[in-house]
Amino acid sequence: MTDEEVEIMRDQMADILDSIEILSQVDTDGIEPTGHSVDLDSVMREDISSDSISLEDALSNAPLVEGNFIRVRAVLE
Secondary structure, eight states: OOHHHHHHHHHHHHHHHHHHHHHHTSOOTTOOOOSOSSOOSOOSOOOOOOOOOOHHHHHHTOSSEETTEEOOOOSOO
16 A cells, blocks of 8 residues: 555544544443344335246347346446
């Protein structure tokens, strides 16, 4: 890493630690730990399979096709 990158990382880490310090001051006595903010079991519909368009129809609408796949521009270099 360059010296400039190290400085940027140092500043970002200081910001993260400041945020953690603020969060650590929140009074959580009597609050039960949870992975969700609301008590819902499931808000998603049941997963039911159904007929869809054919592979040929799907590929016919794609701007670029390679084999049986829709070709897209690279996301990562």
